[in-house]
Amino acid sequence: MTSDDSALPGDAAPDDDLDGHTMDELSDYLDRGRTPYDASIENSAACRLALTGMTRLQELSWAGMTKQSRLDPHRDDAWISGLLDTIKAEVQSGRDVPLSHPDATLRLALTEAAVRGMIRRAGDTMDGVIMGRCQLDGDVTTPGAPVRVDVSASIRFGMGVDRVADELRERVASALRRHTELVVDGIDVTIDDIYLEDGHGHD
Amino acid sequence: MSDSGLPDDPDGDRTSDPSPADDGAESRNPLEEAADATLASRAMDGDTHAFEVLARRHGPLMRVYSAKLLNSDIESDDVVQEAFLTGWRQIDQLDSPAHVRNWMMRIVTRKAIDRIRVRRTHDDIDDWDPPAPAETSPERVVIARLQMDAVWDALDKLPSDQRRCWLLRETAGYSYQEIGDSLGLPLSTVRGLLSRARRFLLTEMEAWR
Numbered sequence: 132m133t134s135d136d137s138a139l140p141g142d143a144a145p146d147d148d149l150d151g152h153t154m155d156e157l158s159d160y161l162d163r164g165r166t167p168y169d170a171s172i173e174n175s176a177a178c179r180l181a182l183t184g185m186t187r188l189q190e191l192s193w194a195g196m197t198k199q200s201r202l203d204p205h206r207d208d209a210w211i212s213g214l215l216d217t218i219k220a221e222v223q224s225g226r227d228v229p230l231s232h233p234d235a236t237l238r239l240a241l242t243e244a245a246v247r248g249m250i251r252r253a254g255d256t257m258d259g260v261i262m263g264r265c266q267l268d269g270d271v272t273t274p275g276a277p278v279r280v281d282v283s284a285s286i287r288f289g290m291g292v293d294r295v296a297d298e299l300r301e302r303v304a305s306a307l308r309r310h311t312e313l314v315v316d317g318i319d320v321t322i323d324d325i326y327l328e329d330g331h332g333h334d
Numbered sequence: 335m336s337d338s339g340l341p342d343d344p345d346g347d348r349t350s351d352p353s354p355a356d357d358g359a360e361s362r363n364p365l366e367e368a369a370d371a372t373l374a375s376r377a378m379d380g381d382t383h384a385f386e387v388l389a390r391r392h393g394p395l396m397r398v399y400s401a402k403l404l405n406s407d408i409e410s411d412d413v414v415q416e417a418f419l420t421g422w423r424q425i426d427q428l429d430s431p432a433h434v435r436n437w438m439m440r441i442v443t444r445k446a447i448d449r450i451r452v453r454r455t456h457d458d459i460d461d462w463d464p465p466a467p468a469e470t471s472p473e474r475v476v477i478a479r480l481q482m483d484a485v486w487d488a489l490d491k492l493p494s495d496q497r498r499c500w501l502l503r504e505t506a507g508y509s510y511q512e513i514g515d516s517l518g519l520p521l522s523t524v525r526g527l528l529s530r531a532r533r534f535l536l537t538e539m540e541a542w543r
Contacts, residue, residue: 154529154532154533155525155529158528158529158532184536184539184540185532185536187539188485188532188535188536188539189504191481191482191485191486191539192485192486192489192500192504192505192535193504193505194482195482195483195485195486196395196398196399196402196486196505197395198482198483198486199398199486200394200395200397200398201394206394206397207390207393207394207397209411210393210397210411210412210414210415211386211389211390211393211415213415214389214415214418214419214422215382215386215389217419218382218385218419218422219382221422221423222380222382223380225380244380247379247380247381248381251376251381255364255365261364261365261367261368261372262372262376263368263371263372263375263376264375264376264378264379265376265379266379283372283375285368285369285372323371324369324371324372326367326368326369
């Protein structure tokens with residue numbers, strides 16, 4: 132099997148001659164992002180027309196699929212709720228974060244997952260803030276051991292980064308003071324994304 | 335893309351706040367505004383609500399994609415559910431949170447192809463390619479019909495090997511080599527199949543101009 136396009140008998144593609152290029156060549160060229168620039172392609176009206184057609188076809192097939200996926204907004208509820216039932220049962224609770232109790236015979240602890248959830252909520256409830264990653268660095272299982280908190284967040288366009296970061300740090304610190312006995316050594320806040328109110332940037 | 339919003343949470347666990355573990359307890363879900371990267375990072379931290387938003391955002395498209403790959407609407411639900419479950423369990427292996435959609439797309443592709451393989455060992459249904467229907471005359475189709483629908487429907491007229499190659503290439507972004515590896519086809523065959531699929535789809539698309 133030497134020639135790829137005639138690999139299967141019967142309906143070998145006709146030899147197209149687009150100013151000396153074939154559709155396959157053009158497709159490869161398109162896949163490479165039209166680089167390196169090929170003057171013999173770009174200067175040929177026939178080639179450019181074919182490239183436009185192929186680009187349009189790619190857009191249309193993606194658009195058609197997207198449209199199809201939105202026909203019925205509840206079409207996916209069943210499998211998604213099945214999925215959620217399973218994953219909620221599988222949540223990893225992480226390390227235990229001990230809490231002291233006047234009764235020494237009682238051992239109390241929060242799960243690390245709970246602490247992370249609390250930290251995320253402290254940020255998510257701020258206007259214009261969506262929390263991202265959240266890590267507890269340090270030995271959270273030993274009372275009194277210093278812990279660093281590392282969080283990231285995206286904020287709405289137009290908000291002052293410094294001010295938001297400061298307020299976020301304060302809110303996280305206060306939530307941790309209120310609900311845990313962690314000795315917080317520092318809270319690192321990274322603002323890693325800015326989103327627009329409407330056309331948010333997840334495409 | 336402003337989706338219509340999450341359906342009401344049947345558990346009602348967004349309104350009450352029984353335990354700190356139940357994070358994301360907002361009544362309106364601000365996470366819907368969040369970028370994929372943010373949601374994926376949170377999911378890596380064990381945030382099920384973030385993963386749910388990802389599933390609702392991208393799941394429908396993947397369900398449609400796998401239905402097209404499998405030629406089965408019913409099986410596609412199982413495939414996409416399995417795929418997201420795998421995604422959740424293996425989220426540590428996601429290198430770049432921003433690329434979570436693409437990563438999930440690949441998992442969906444693998445699951446769908448697994449199904450196709452199983453089918454093949456049981457019967458030959460899959461190898462039966464419906465003959466392409468005779469050229470539908472444009473007159474018979476509603477004039478306002480979009481090219482978009484034409485292309486989408488035209489995919490159904492392709493033999494399944496061509497359709498699969500096309501979907502893997504154009505939807506999941508597989509390289510020719512990856513398509514060959516996934517479907518167990520020589521590279522030259524993949525090339526030929528894609529070439530024929532492209533030619534056919536272009537013709538169909540032009541017909542509706």
